[in-house]
Amino acid sequence: MSKARVGRLKRNEARVSMDRPIKRVRADWNDVVLVCRKCSRKLDGGFGKGGGQSFAKALRKASGGGKGKDRKAPLAVIEVDCFDVCPKGAVVAVNASRPREWVVVPRGATMEAAVARLGLAANDAEAA
DSSP, rough: HHHHHHHHHHHHHHHHHHHHHOOOOOOOHHHHHHEEEEHHHTTOOOOOOGOBHHHHHHHHTTTGGGSGGGGGGEEEEEEEOSSSSOOOOEEEEEEEEEETTTTEEEEEOOOOHHHHTEEEEHHHHHHH
């Protein structure tokens, strides 16, 4: 790396750190579940009461969605880009506290089974 480039990088770092302090934002999340957005879109529902909800929405409701929304909810369900597993007729979900276990949830699976398989039921009991 050239000396000029190093000098520019140092000036940029100093400017960024002096301009704005790093802040913390509180969230009430106990768990984070990552859901493949592409799988959800391909299924176009298939979960929840009557099978009309996406997996992410049904999971939020099954986890006690009435207790809060967004960062105030006890469970964060975040739709992310494709995991490159692409199962037919199913959605890929990952509990962020168990990154080595990817769960393939077939269309029509009960939310109780999905919550248990993701390891969320035990964590909710501990939090209560």
